Amino acid sequence: MWGALFLAALWWASWASAEEPIKIGVILDLSGPAATIGTPSKLVVQMVVDKINQEGGINGRPLELVIGDTEGDPAKALMVAKRLVEKDQVAALIGPTRTGTGMAVKGYIEKAEIPTIMTVGGDPVIAGGPFGPFRWTFKTPQRTSVAVKKVYAYLKEKCLTRVAILTATDEFGKDGLDRLKQLAPEYGIEIAASEAFDVADTDMTTQLTKIRDTGAQALICWTIGPAGAWVAKNVRQLALTLPLIQCHGQPDPKYVELAGVAAEGNLMPSTKLMVADQLPDTDPQKAVIQDFIHLYKDVYHYDRQYPINTHCGYAWDAIMMLANAVRQVGTDREALRSAIEETKGFVGISGIYNLTPEDHNGLGTDSLVMIQVVDGGGQPAQ
Structure with missing residues (x-):
């Protein structure tokens, strides 16, 4: 028993x-x-x-x-x-x-x-x-460094070697700033200007006005959330013609919604998720x-x-x-x-x-x- x-x-x-x-x-x-x-x-x-x-x-x-x-x-x-x-x-x-x-x-x-x-x-x-x-x-x-390398390789391919960078003052933005500076020489990139903003800021025209006169061929912005959209709007407002490249945290319909027409033409490194329909059937990630x-x-x-x-x-x-x-x-x-x-x-x-x-x-x-x-x-x- x-x-x-x-x-x-x-x-x-x-x-x-x-x-x-x-x-x-x-x-x-x-x-x-x-x-x-x-x-x-x-x-x-x-x-x-x-x-x-x-x-x-x-x-x-x-x-x-x-x-x-x-x-x-x-x-x-x-x-x-x-x-x-x-x-x-x-x-x-x-x-x-x-x-x-x-x-x-x-x-x-x-x-x-x-x-x-x-x-x-x-x-x-x-x-x-x-x-x-x-x-x-x-x-x-x-990693931030991986995204920076992707951006720099693209710029090098397009013969755009003089850039301005605009980064947030939070930890993510600081990390982006460090990696952008650290990796620039490896890709033959010259940083013509470096400006910063707080993630809660809604007007970056002061920083962008300084950048306008530097002869930069492209602008790289490193932040996530609404601040990136404000940068895009300010770039359009100031009629800056240099390409705007956002970081890998911005591929998001919300960014386009917030930036509106100012998002048009913006570039950014992204995961394949955002271009899923255009992946070949042989890509092992496509089914997932x-x-x-x-x-x-x-x-x-x-x-x-x-x-x-x-x-x-x-x-x-x-x-x-x-x-x-x-x-x-x-x-x-x-x-x-x-x-x-x-x-x-x-x-x-x-x-x-x-x-x-x-x-x-x-x-x-x-x-x-x-x-x-x-x-x-x-x-x-x-």
């Missing part, structure tokens, strides 16, 4: 464990200046989790999201991260949205030893050296991207409020990469961290990821295409 009861207890414990949800923490800008990026990212993460759970979960266990709003505030981001890890006992974290909030939580992530896949654009979160260790920190958007678009548009209808942008793809890649690692090794933190770090040949929305201990992003310039706004939409740049 006691043997039967013991076996029954073991069966019950095994069944309960198999059904116990795997908690994933999600920290994103759901309000504040980057809410138009953070909110659709949250919707995509939920969409992926729904898909995985409908297919039976991971090794019989459903995924459960625990979501926190950073409000774009570094202090708030840190507080939310601590709550998710210490109170909610999540197995891993996805997010945050911006480089500044990413750096605000990175130190805690490394100390707490919690696997984290960020959706931030800047390099510092995985740069090491003076930026601190990144053993537990990963990110899905291309089409599946994403079908779910986003036809099943969940998210595009009615949040048209697809590059950040949606970064969120998909983050949760999918994490899910793949959990499927392989479970939720032991060290094993999970190692599995993420050993990701090879993962075909995502934003590229084909090949991570290493030294590179916690795993994307190169071939993951980006240069696009141009034509008739309000993105087209491959000529």
